Amino acid sequence: MKPMGNARQHYWRTLKMSKAVGVPLATALRDGRLSQSTYAQMITNCRRCPQPGRCEAMLESGQIGDSPPAFCCNREILLALQEAS
Template sequence: MQKTGDIHAHFLRVVKMSQACDVSLSTALDEGQITAEAYGDMVTGCRGCTEVGSCDKLLGTMPRLPEAPDYCVNRETFAHLRGLQAK
């Protein structure tokens, strides 16, 4: 079983990835687009990621992304929220 990563570091990764994908997690929470539990699940999912090095490199070189990378466990959530917030 894989050990999960540091919660604070992965929380920050989720925030950075959301910003790179032009998604506001604060807006998502405020407007009921996601629940606090779903937000926590995003961080928990990220903590189990095996591509942390790739993610950090990507976020360090690409401040804006058209979508989260294929390996991102939150890819579909970011795409969904981006669609809701683009309206």
């Protein structure tokens, strides 16, 4: 099994991705649409991503549209949060 990525880097990447697709995680946590355990799982999912470089490049260049890329390990969670808002 491949080692997971740096927790701090993936924490920030998770926040960047959620912001890029219009899902403020702090608001979702406060409103109860996102549990703390799911939030922690999102960071773990990101740490296990096989394409962090591609993700970072897309985030840096502004290539993220209204939804996370198909390869995003948190795509389903972020789409559900978009729908719930």
